[in-house]
Amino acid sequence: MSPFLRIPSSSWIASNALAFAVADLYPVSHGHTLVIPRRLVATWFDATPDEQRALFELVDDVKRKLDAELSPDGYNIGINAGEAAGQTVMHLHVHVIPRYRGDVDDPRGGVRHVIPGKGNYLANRSSPLAQGGTDDPFLAHLDPLFRRATDIAILAAFTQERGLDLLEAHVFAALAHGARVRLVTSDYLQITSAEALRTLLDWMGMVATLAEARELSGSFEARIVEIAQLPKGIPSFHPKSWRFAGPGFGAAFVGSSNISQPALGSGVEWNLRVEKDRDPDAYQAIVLAFDRWWNAALPLSPAWIDTYAKLPRPLPALLPSSSPEREDPPPKPPEPHALQREALAALRRSRESSHPRALVVLATGLGKTWLGAFDVSAWSVENNQRPRVLVLAHREELLVQAAKTFRRLSLMADARFGWFVGDKSDLSGQVVFASVQKLSRPDHLARLTPEGFDYVIIDEVHHGTAPSYRGIIDRLRPRFLLGLTATPERADGADVAGLFDDHVAYRADLGVGIQQKHLVPFSYFGLEDDTNYGSIPFRNRRFDPSALEEAIDTDARLERMFRAWQEHPGQRTLVFCGSIRHAEHACAFLKEKGVRAASVHSGPTSAPREDAIQALVDGTFDALCTVDLFNEGIDVPLIDRVVMLRPTESPVVFLQQLGRGLRSASGKTRLVVLDFVGNHRVFLERVRTLISLGPEPTNLRDFLEGNQAARMAPGCTIDLELEAKDLLAKLLPPQGGSPAEQAYRELREVRGQRPRAGELYRMGYSLKKLRDTHGGFFDFVASMGDLDATEKRVLDVAGEFLRELEVTAMTSATRW
Template identity: 50%
Template sequence: MRMANSPFLEIPSEDWIASNDQAFAVFDGFPVSVGHSLVITRRVVPTWFDATADEQSALMDLVNVVKRKLDETLQPKPDGYNVGFNAGDAAGQTVPHLHIHVIPRYTGDVDDPRGGVRHVIPREGNYLKDAPAEPAGGNAKFAPTLSVGYPHSPLWEQLSWRIAGAHAVDALASFVQSSGLAVIEEQLFEALRSGARVRILVSDYLYISAPKALRTLVGWCELAAEEFDNERLQVRLIETAKLPTEPESFHPKAWRIIEGSRDFISVGSSNLSKAALVSGVEWNLLSASTTSEPSHLQFSAAFDSLWQVASPLTAALVESYAESAAKYRQKHFLPEADDVQEIPDPRPWQVDALASLARVREAGHSRALVAVATGMGKTWLAAFDACQFGEEIGRRPRVLIIAHRAHILAQAEAVLSRLLDHRFESSSTAWYIGNQSDLSSELVVASIQKLSRPEGVQRLAEQHFDYVIMDEVHHAQAPSYRRVLAKLDCDFALGLTATPERTDGVDVATIFDDNLAYHASIGEGIAEEALVPFHYVGIKDTVDFRQIPWRNGRFDLAELEQRVARSERMDRLWSTMEKHPADRTLLFCCSRRHAVFARDWLASHGVSAAAVFSGDGSDPYGDSLERLRTGNLQALCVVDMFNEGLDIPAVDRVVMLRPTESKVIFLQQLGRGLRASEGKSRLLVIDFVGNHRIFAQRIIHLLSSLPSRFPRRTIATCSSQHADRSRRRRPVCRQAISFRQANNRRWLATSDDSAPAAQ
């Protein structure tokens, strides 16, 4: 297969886009996408396997150069690449001169790109079990499946991961209960944060829908409108008596979830209740496709038809519905639908914290702060203490909840209303968010953004609350929080945070009269087995962070990205990962390009990986989460996600690929992997220990995560093998730090042999 001359050699050097001593690159004369390039050996070599090691190395070096050039010059920037070569006639090689294809790929350029270069044999292209590729056309059809409910296949197991990463969600239920909203709340707001459009249709059929649940939906719409936009979450009520068809019954229950080119529908028996979604025997037929299936098109048309005749859900409509429902039940003697929601008992740490808060009030203090590690249940603590306060005053307390994020307020309202309604007489929730400006109820939920405006501050000064909860108060030094605190009239205010320190070094406890009533550390969670122990491994960083500009309390992103996206840094990580294996890894990256680089680098080493971030170029969000959860994906590279919000308990290794400037963020990222999960015995933490001052705080952060109520002994040793003389004299953490406790639990922090001493 040798040839004396090659058409590639006829290309003049001025048309080359890059070159080195062994190879050159040109644009392909018959491109399959914009930017399609060829990297060719200068010597006429038939195939890759005939090239020398130096030529092979030079070719791959040039592939990287070409990829960088294409990223810099193409608009829009490519979302991915196919890189490969053909070797031999049977493999499709038509020019017997070694050349490597570098093909830019763009989201949506084919319906289902999974399988990549495997599509040289079309029927083998897409090997994923749930998405078999068709022999032609590249589109994927998914075999319909049946979800039969508890215990084998609850519908929520199929919906949850799809909703979290969806671009659009349509839900239809004949009735809705508060327990169902509690099930979907976290994933729904995760989807909204990621830019999804959500439409929910419920009905007044037999007045089974709970007025309380409908009020919650009105509040959710206001939350979404204030934090996102008015169109992001919409809810409508189907008034069956006004339907033009005048049906005798109304029983549809269905979902449509769209993520990229994938269209999923579920039609069956599950309404919006916990029993229907999680714990009941419900049958639902599931169908997914990347093609325009007739049934999916029919679903879309039918949903839109109902949507057009339904009424937008407003506070006034809900009150009218509640009055009609009460009259209907009196006349027809129909009991309300059973919607019992379990009330958990306080955890041991919460019992201690409640006792401490009671002592703070007994001492005459009206403010206190509780610092609670991620995943420990701070919202439930606030609810328990609000009830405790109510018992102290002998009635249901009037409670105000203040926070800055929609999902935090939604979660807090669900927990507080459930527990307060259980312990005292029931009451509705008032919302001071978006277009809602009600401060009159026994439970008021308010966004700090609206409450801190002049009108909000003035109205707040006219109100008195028994108990106020301020969540995520490490934001409390912001001017908006100061304005609210100055006008707040309450008997007791509880601040909640993951850490008493802010990123700017301000001690949040001072805002709460220096009353740090309790600190529920990661160690407490480990001791109670709500969290798993962690093994910390610090490895020496190859980046000199002293050379990177520091602006406004963080590194210059462009310079940081250039420094950390280097193969030698990943080589060091790879060596450590091989020494400390795990099943599911979460890697925190500093930018989108960094995440894509890390994903591709891991993939080149045989690790199934995905890069997930907001914006274009991300791998499918929900699908990636589900594949990681089920073990079909080994690594997830993320950017500014999972610091707060959605958890993946099965993660058993986290990697800090980005330099974290904040203790708050560091502990939040650490917390992402600490959730207990079946079969998980510990979390492995791999961290790059650099030469910037921030990294000297790592061990301090870890020490602060230990339980405060147990005695602890620390052992710090410094290996002199790799440390210079000045460092040997310092009592620093070097080879190992072990923490042992009275209950014989253990936390272990180690350094890679090449790591420097902490400074």
């Protein structure tokens, strides 16, 4: 019996009276489908005319589905007839194979590739020589190979920094799809720059870091051929080869291109291509030659580079300006913008006032990482020494970003970087990049010398009240500790500012960034959401994931979203979804509407993240549907629309998602925000968050009841449908008391827990009336019924002491 006839109809993709279609179990491309007659028919030539017509009618149906779901760039439609033609199942089946640009190096010839080496007769007649120059740059030949290869081996006698800049995106894209990349260079004539070798070492640290985060699955290693260790009688070392291998192919270039800007770009460099299937002996010789030098080379290490950097480099100075080994100077670091200059001045004043730690709030897009690097340079000038720096973050991508930033500082151009993440455990660097998750483990924490670092940066410190962070912070005693965040308020109400002695040195949130035109204004459209959120379990400030998915993943909701999508257009859109199923559904829905979209998430069916981002940047995609992956870290300034297709419970995450689209870009005038507003207190909090971004506070009740327009930054608008406003107004607690008391009630209602005095103070509310009426803030909290039994006993015993503390605070803070 045919194995195809054992496939249950529930697994069919499509069917008609005489045929059915199923996904191929061993697909050669994403979406590969088989169309099969219901009757056991051996080959195409044994089928009846009706069966043949039915098969190709179904081929058309399958194509329409694949077009909507995957948007391929072409198709191969194939039928094997007989064992000699490759047929392995003697039941007629038509292959429908979607094809994508770049899935093979040169697709010309199509089905001719059934016999290796005979596929592209056009390519056979064309020259295999890459000649370089402006019309034939070498990197254009390498790009499709980087996209396909799973094994990449590069041997270049000389390596320069700008050449690595050109290769970086290609190398890391290959690593993201699981490639092993090996690179060998040499110290011949000291032409390879120490800066380039440090970059290669940085790459190894970055790869280990991103592998730990599962952002990539490949591996990268660089080695150095030390000329002094070569056997006597070898006068020079000048090889160049670039080899790529993957499923079903192998190709190599041998010629004159080293790793430099001219050699990969417009320099006239000859490189001859060798194909594994056409010239297997030559290809194998390249494999063996590379392996020989790989085994002879030394692992690249900081100590080796430090020694090498001290050697004289006489030859480059003698090279003419047109030499392939001469490169453009590295780009200079950016100058601090106005808000960064203000923050740097505030940090300097903090140190002058003997503050050992400070918190800085800079909205997404205002350059937190660069601010930290700039202030390290400022600290160096103030103290006349280069500091030892520790950079801490909870996400590995942030450490990679920080390393790239610090390397561009002239102060750190030759610094030794250490990595404490994944399988890297180096705390000895001048600058150490460490993941909180690893460093917080007791055995690792014990290795941390309290005074071992002069300057410590904690990125996205709104996570800092977690025990993992607290253990590290309590262990360290640096000369200065800087906390950076775009959103200092924790969703759980924990006091982040308290970690920094309540010293917020500088704050420029989204409203300030928009007002100062460093960020684009937004137009927020709040759509009524008729989902009954009251029936969805809500525990620990989160909706039950399964119940939430069931409630919000509906065609009706997507149709409502798409009407707003058409009314408020954008060019590049991020759609934040509630689950993988939700993202896949939203993506398929948009494709059916003619939107070029992809879903990006942590599941196996996700589009490759880096490829999808690049496709959004270059306009190949119109939208990405994602699940939490892009809350932080993504930097695509061209995004001009975000869609909140899920009820984000945390105002911190809501601001992070909003911030993905606020970065300025040429021709971009605003960000469109499409949001759903339903009958739950989490929506009250996000609207409160929005109206707090203006230069002056706006009362939430007055805004919802139409008594006050939101005071927003120039160009920003908030447009809530009337039905949505009515939903939210019904959720407000009863009125009464001073503005601070009303804010207390509203925050307690929204969050399910009481706000802190310091939080109300930082929001701009005076607490004097509360004190005058109740005697003290905690007495007021007690009158609201918000102290537990233990807290009541503390107030009874220490109430007078607490009131005196409030009086002391009152003398130093005008709002108290």
